[in-house]
Amino acid sequence: MTNEKARTDEVRAALDRVTDPELDESVIELGFVTGIDIAGDDVAVTFRLPTYWCAANFSYLMASDMRDAVAGLPWVRRVSVVLDEHMFVEAINDGVAKSQDFAEAFPTEANADLAGIRLNFGLKSFERRQEALLRHLLALGHEPAAILKLDAGGLERINLNAEGISLRRRYLERRPLAQGSALAFVTRNGEKIMDETLNIYLRNIRRVGLNAEFNGALCRGLLAARYGDAPSVLPAEPELIDFMRMGVAQ
Amino acid sequence: MYKAKNGEEIFIVDGHVHNWDASPENIRNIHGKQFIDCFYGYHSALSPPEQVWPPEKFAKYGPDQMVKDLFEDGPDDIAIFQPTYLKDFYKTGFNTLEQNNVLKQKYPDRFILNGAFDPRDGEGGLEALEAQAETYKLKGVKLYTAEWKGDSRGYKLSDPAAYKYLEKAEKLGIKNIHVHKGPTIIPLDRDAFDVADIDHCATDFPNLNFIVEHCGLPRLDDFCWIAVQEANVYGGLAVVLPFIHSRPGYFAKVISELLFWLGEDRILFGSDYGIWTPQWLVDRFMNFELPEDVMKETGKELTLDIKKKILGGNAARLYGVDVEAHKKKHWHAAQHREPAMAK
Numbered sequence: 001m002t003n004e005k006a007r008t009d010e011v012r013a014a015l016d017r018v019t020d021p022e023l024d025e026s027v028i029e030l031g032f033v034t035g036i037d038i039a040g041d042d043v044a045v046t047f048r049l050p051t052y053w054c055a056a057n058f059s060y061l062m063a064s065d066m067r068d069a070v071a072g073l074p075w076v077r078r079v080s081v082v083l084d085e086h087m088f089v090e091a092i093n094d095g096v097a098k099s100q101d102f103a104e105a106f107p108t109e110a111n112a113d114l115a116g117i118r119l120n121f122g123l124k125s126f127e128r129r130q131e132a133l134l135r136h137l138l139a140l141g142h143e144p145a146a147i148l149k150l151d152a153g154g155l156e157r158i159n160l161n162a163e164g165i166s167l168r169r170r171y172l173e174r175r176p177l178a179q180g181s182a183l184a185f186v187t188r189n190g191e192k193i194m195d196e197t198l199n200i201y202l203r204n205i206r207r208v209g210l211n212a213e214f215n216g217a218l219c220r221g222l223l224a225a226r227y228g229d230a231p232s233v234l235p236a237e238p239e240l241i242d243f244m245r246m247g248v249a250q
Numbered sequence: 251m252y253k254a255k256n257g258e259e260i261f262i263v264d265g266h267v268h269n270w271d272a273s274p275e276n277i278r279n280i281h282g283k284q285f286i287d288c289f290y291g292y293h294s295a296l297s298p299p300e301q302v303w304p305p306e307k308f309a310k311y312g313p314d315q316m317v318k319d320l321f322e323d324g325p326d327d328i329a330i331f332q333p334t335y336l337k338d339f340y341k342t343g344f345n346t347l348e349q350n351n352v353l354k355q356k357y358p359d360r361f362i363l364n365g366a367f368d369p370r371d372g373e374g375g376l377e378a379l380e381a382q383a384e385t386y387k388l389k390g391v392k393l394y395t396a397e398w399k400g401d402s403r404g405y406k407l408s409d410p411a412a413y414k415y416l417e418k419a420e421k422l423g424i425k426n427i428h429v430h431k432g433p434t435i436i437p438l439d440r441d442a443f444d445v446a447d448i449d450h451c452a453t454d455f456p457n458l459n460f461i462v463e464h465c466g467l468p469r470l471d472d473f474c475w476i477a478v479q480e481a482n483v484y485g486g487l488a489v490v491l492p493f494i495h496s497r498p499g500y501f502a503k504v505i506s507e508l509l510f511w512l513g514e515d516r517i518l519f520g521s522d523y524g525i526w527t528p529q530w531l532v533d534r535f536m537n538f539e540l541p542e543d544v545m546k547e548t549g550k551e552l553t554l555d556i557k558k559k560i561l562g563g564n565a566a567r568l569y570g571v572d573v574e575a576h577k578k579k580h581w582h583a584a585q586h587r588e589p590a591m592a593k
Contacts, residue, residue, distance in 0.1 A: 022468060051291065052284040055442065087284070117441055124471070206547075207511070210503055211471035217497050218468070218489075221295030226287075 004038055007075070011036050011043055014069040021061055021121035023216045024128055030216070031223055032062070034084070041077035043070050048084045050222035056088045057114055060105065063096040119177065123188045126174035128209040130185065131202055133167040140164075144195040148185055155184040251581055252325035252532050252561070259581065260536070260558055261573050263565035264320065264329040264528050266428075266463065266488045266520025269353065270345040273310040282339035293525050296492035301530055311524050313353050320521075321360060324528040327562065327580065328571060330362040330520075332392040332428060332463075347386065354386075359580065362569055364390040364428065367419075369411040370399050376418050383422040389569055390426035391419065392463075396442040404442055408450035416455050426568050427451075428461045428486065431469065443469045445476060452480035459568055461518060464489040465508060474511035484568070485512055487560070488522035494534045502544045509550035518568075519561045532561060 015036075016028040027033055027047065035046040045066055049059060063081050070079045081096050083089055088106075095105025102114045137147050137158070150158075152172065160168060180190020187193060193201055252260045272286035286309055294302050303311075311319075320326040331354070336344040343349070347365050354361045365388045367379045382388060396404040405412060407429060419427065431443045445466045452460050465485040466473025477483040485508055493501040508517055519535075521528040540552045566573050 051288045053288055057441075087281070120441070207471040207474050207507055210507060211468070214470065214493070214500050214504055215468040217493070217500055218295075221496065222288075222291045225291040225295040 007038050008036050010073055011038070011045070011070055014073055015045065015066055018062065018065045018069050019125070020058070020219075021118065021125070022058055022212070023219060024121075024125040024212050025216055027062055027066065030219065033066075041075055043076055043079050045070060045079070045081045046084060047081070048223070048227060049086060050219045050226060052085060052087050054086065056086075056092065056106070057102060057117060059083065059086060059088075060092055060095065060102050061114055061118065063092055064099075067096055067099070122174060122177045124208050124212070126171075126177050127188055127205040128212055129167070129171040129174055131205050131209055133164075133171040134185065134198075134202060136164055136167050144198045148183070148193050148195050148198070150184045151182045152184050251327055251577075252536060254536055254554065256554075258554070260325075261562040261566065261577065262325045262327050262528070262532060263519070263562040263569070263571065264326040264521050264523065265461070265486055265518040265565045266332055267316075267320065267326075267329040267523040268332065268334065268345045268525075269311075269313060269316050269350060270334070270524070271310050271342065271349075272308075272340065272344065276310075276340050276342055278339055278341050282336070285336065285339055285344075289525055292489070296489075296496055297526060298495050298530060301527060303524075308524065313356075316353070316523065317357065317360075319527045319529070320523060321357075324521075325532045326360075326521075326528050327576060328360060328362060328566075329523070330364060330390070330565070330569070332364050333366050334392070334394070335366060338398065347382065351386065359576065362389065362571075364388065364392050364426075365424070366392050367415050368393075368397070368399065369405055369409060369415045370402055372411075376414065379415065379418055380422060383419075383424060388422070388424050390428060391424055392428045392430065394430050395447070396431065406447040408447040413451070413454070416451060416458060420455060420458055425457070426459050426461060428463055430463045431466055441469075445469050445473050448473075448483060449476040449480060452476070452483050456482060458482065459484060461486050461568075463520070465504075470504065470507075474507060477516070478511045483512075484516045484518055484564070486518050486520045488520040488525075491519070491521075491531050491535065492526050494531070494538055498538070499541075501538075502540050503547075505552065506540055506544045506548045506550050509552065509556070510548040514556040514559050515564055517560045518565050535561070 012028060015033055016026045018027050019025060020027060020030060020032070023030065032047045032049060033045060034048055035044070037044040047063070047066070063083055067079050067081045070076055070081075083092050086092065091105055095102070134147070138144065142158075152175065155168065155172070175184070178186050178188050178190050180186040181192065183192060185193055187201070252262055254260055272282065272289075277283050277286075290305055290308050293308060320329050331347075331350040333347045333350060334344045335346055347363060350361070350363055354363050363386050365379070365382045365386060367375055369375070371378070393407070395407055398404070407416075416427070429448060431445055443466075445462060448460050448462060451458075459482050460480075461484040462473055462477075463486040465487065467489055473485065477485065490501070490504055493504070519532075521531055536557060538552070540550075545551060562573070565571075
């Protein structure tokens, strides 16, 4: 029998793996989750967003991902995920409660489900995490030609410190999205990356991570302006993005 | 005019200003209230504390305050009005061309009036655009592709209906198409911030300039990618520039990235007044220097000449402003007197 404190920690850990698809950061770290209430085997999660206008499709993705993440814990019987103050708060809360997909929740406004958005932002996250890992490996002195020849197993065998292990884990989570060959590092289209042009390639994908971080800073500012010091499950720490390494934050 | 530390006087074109009415009397519904609250969130999140206004003032500051903030206390030589109708949220509209024209009549040299169109208005809208262009001698328009209209969930600028309007605009001499990629109001399943449509129309209308406001934020990465390929795509700095106060490190990286992808001739200053005021923005920008490591990463500098282009030169070129004539008429002898005298 797990006690309530341990169960709350489990729920928080499950939610910590849910990301805002656009910012590629955890909904816990962003300060979106405001409450975890556990009654027996039932879990109620409440969350908030930086504005009333935050895109409903992205909001829906996050809410349903949170529901699924918590429902995946073995002891959980029922989950509710409730969004606070949003233009479409009722439709989102209702649809998520009934486990509907987006098109069912918004029958007249949505033409298709959100798979396209999920894939597009998954690939952006792939590029961002890949850039962080590649720069980390290059800084350790690994030769471009050698890294780019690795398959996933080879990448796993490289000896890394805690930061490197985290970067690698996060990258490999997204690697399947790009498909392609067995190589560990490919472009978003699954193509081989040439070692002669690696610097140009990194230069090109750099804008993806920068955009995500800039948006993250904006969303945190708007969240604080909207809610002030309202409690969240974990206070947002803007400088502690766990895979950031380039000193972008002040 | 802004006087730089070296004594040089700099011509300022503020590419993005509003004079809105979000007072309780004008708010139609909860959306109108939430809309101005969201603007206020941007204002209070990104302004230096001493620049934050009380919400009541922010809701409706009025023309005199605006003239003071832009031209008397602020450094603007010319400001470009970008209308935002939002008649579903505000009884008389949020800030319309007609309202903006009142100030234009009073200070004809100080304001440029931009219009607006919506491709979903069909033939009637084309005629209205023609009349608008004639009345106000329009050189630019501001478009909101994600705007809610009846059953529509927004449009793409590459839609055939939008092309009819762009063809018309070109014929009417409206060369500058400002595009705001706004939040999805109706819950679309596609990404309403997507800037891909600009890629198509920039290719198909090489004689028009497409100024993507907020540099495509929150899709700055995609925006940079299309802008590098299309010589007639520009980035408006509203929302990006205020980071110079709260997150100068991010600002340095983003401006450096924009210089890398767009170049110094395709970035335009805009305060987005009344969300932010030009005085502190221009002052911070003029005193801003790129850190060494950022310059090394992109190989781009932010020199005084480049700052001058961003703050005024580029917009003056797009709008055909005769800078020398303006300086002669309004600087020194007559400096800042026009607004004061006309009151």
